[in-house]
Amino acid sequence: MTKIFLVIPVIVGIIVGGFITFYPQEERQDTLLTKSKLIEGGSPILGSPSAPITILEWGDYQCTFCYKFHDTTLKIIEEEYIKTGKVKLVFKDFPLNGPDSVLAAEAAYCANDQRKYWEYHDETYKNWAGERTGWITRDSLEKFAMTVNLDLNKFNNCMDSHTYKEKVNQLYDFGQEVGIDATPSFLVFNDEKIIKIRGNQPLEVFLKTFDEL
Numbered sequence: 001m002t003k004i005f006l007v008i009p010v011i012v013g014i015i016v017g018g019f020i021t022f023y024p025q026e027e028r029q030d031t032l033l034t035k036s037k038l039i040e041g042g043s044p045i046l047g048s049p050s051a052p053i054t055i056l057e058w059g060d061y062q063c064t065f066c067y068k069f070h071d072t073t074l075k076i077i078e079e080e081y082i083k084t085g086k087v088k089l090v091f092k093d094f095p096l097n098g099p100d101s102v103l104a105a106e107a108a109y110c111a112n113d114q115r116k117y118w119e120y121h122d123e124t125y126k127n128w129a130g131e132r133t134g135w136i137t138r139d140s141l142e143k144f145a146m147t148v149n150l151d152l153n154k155f156n157n158c159m160d161s162h163t164y165k166e167k168v169n170q171l172y173d174f175g176q177e178v179g180i181d182a183t184p185s186f187l188v189f190n191d192e193k194i195i196k197i198r199g200n201q202p203l204e205v206f207l208k209t210f211d212e213l
Contacts, residue, residue, distance in 0.1 A: 032177060032178055033178070033194065035054070035189065035191065038054070038056050038090075038178075038187060038189070038194075039054065039056070039090050041092070041167070041170070041171060041174070042056070042090040042091060042092040042171070043090055043091040043092070043108070043112070043117055043118070043121070044112065044117050044118065045088050045089070045090055046078075046082060046088060046089040046090070046091075046118055047082040047083070047085070047087060047088035047089060048085040048088060049088065050085070051082075051085055051086055051087050051088040052086070052190055052191075052213075053081075053086065053087045053088070053188065053189070053190050053210060053213050054087070054088050054089075054090060054188070054189055054190070055077075055087060055088070055089045055090070055186055055187075055188050055206075056090050056092060056186065056187040056188070056189070057069075057089060057090070057091050057092070057184055057185075057186050058092050058093075058094040058175050058180045058183060058184060058185045058186070058187075059091060059092075059093065059094060059183050059184045060093070060094055060095050060096050060097050060101045060183045061095075061101055061104035061105065061108075061124050061125065061128070061136065062097040062100060062101050062104070062128075062130070062131045062132065062136065063096065063097065063101075063131065063183040063184065064130070064131055065183070065184055065199060065200035066125075066183050066184045066200070067125055067128040068200050069184050069200040070122075070125045071125070072203075073200070073201075073202070073203050073206065074089075076203055077089075077203070077206060081210065086210070087210065091121065092171045092174075092175065093105035093108075093168050093171045093172065094171070094172055094175045094180055094183050094185070095168060095172060096182075096183055097131055097132055098132065100132070100134075100136040100137075101136070102165065102168050102169070103136060103138075103141065103159075104124055104136045104141065105164070105168040105171075106158075106159065106162060106163070106164045106165055106168055107120065107124070107141040107144070107145070107155075107159060108120050108121050108124065109163070109164035109167060109168070110145075110154075110155050110158035110159055110163065110164065111145065111148065111150055111155065113154065113158060114150050114151060114154065114155070116148050116149075116150060119148040120144060120145070120148050120150070123144045123147055123148050124141075124144055127140070127144065138159065141159070142155070142156065179196075182198055182199065184199065184200055185197070185198050185199070186198075186206075188206070188209050188210075188213065189213070190213045192213075193213070195209050195212060195213065197209060
């Protein structure tokens with residue numbers, strides 16, 4: 001996949017596909033592209049909240065390249081940049097692969113009710129078994145909950161009531177509003193600018209982006 005860097009001035013720009021489109025300083029764009037708006041509503045922050053650079057990952061639990069990013073590049077970024085306080089990560093769901101992806105995203109937020117979002121998130125990717133192959137079911141999601149030691153009654157009540165389905169759908173809608181059209185996609189930003197990375201790019205692409213910021 002071609003490496004794509006898009007440097008976007010905060011407030012005046014909105015990402016659309018693989019291009020930059022500039023808009024007047026309208027209130028709508030100001031609201032969409034603020035640091036707080038990009039972070040809010042997603043996963044708990046992984047890393048130090050005061051880290052100067054934020055990676056906002058848009059992903060789908062069934063997505064092949066999301067899994068590959070999680071299994072390779074993210075591990076290095078986490079050790080060298082997140083754990084050292086240079087970068088923080090927020091995950092937002094962009095369930096392109098249908099209802100099973102929505103269900104897995106709901107499950108992660110149900111786990112978050114018990115303060116185990118990232119444990120559950122990682123366990124789901126650990127058990128990744130392809131796109132649209134049927135590996136995401138209520139039974140498998142309950143198994144992941146058992147593995148990370150969740151209270152199953154609370155977890156199943158949350159899942160039965162689809163407590164977070166609307167939240168997941170809203171994240172998908174918001175992703176579309178800011179030009180996300182593939183997974184994984186990343187908005188990497190500091191207080192001054194946003195850089196979009198589309199796809200599971202090599203580690204070097206992320207390191208160059210960190211240097212740019």
